[in-house]
Amino acid sequence: MRLDQLRLLFEAGTLMAAEIVPAPLGPGPAPRWSCQFRRRNGATVTLDLNRKRHGLDQVRIFNSLDAAFSACQAVGFRAVMVHQNCPLHTPLPNAE
Numbered sequence: 800m801r802l803d804q805l806r807l808l809f810e811a812g813t814l815m816a817a818e819i820v821p822a823p824l825g826p827g828p829a830p831r832w833s834c835q836f837r838r839r840n841g842a843t844v845t846l847d848l849n850r851k852r853h854g855l856d857q858v859r860i861f862n863s864l865d866a867a868f869s870a871c872q873a874v875g876f877r878a879v880m881v882h883q884n885c886p887l888h889t890p891l892p893n894a895e
Contacts, residue, residue, distance in 0.1 A: 800844050802873060805836060809875035813839050817876040819867045821883065822860045830883075831860050832867040836874070846870055 808814050814836050822831040834846040847856040861867040871879045
């Protein structure tokens with residue numbers, strides 16, 4: 800989902816948690832990151848690029864944790880959990 804769509808879901812109270820996870824097969828020696836969010840219904844959504852590439856949504860990849868955290872802050876979250884060895888699109892653990 801795009802940033803503006805995620806912001807609307809956050810304001811509506813639909814997003815419950817934000818997570819920063821390693822991007823799958825990011826090129827280069829440094830780790831790259833992606834943001835994913837858990838909805839109230841248990842579904843997981845990722846932050847996508849604002850523009851589609853080849854007609855498809857593409858996951859937004861960040862070169863630094865700071866940039867990924869800033870994107871989560873732009874959605875509305877003040878706290879974010881970072882996972883180092885969690886592949887993309889893995890269901891988030893329930894925070895009960």
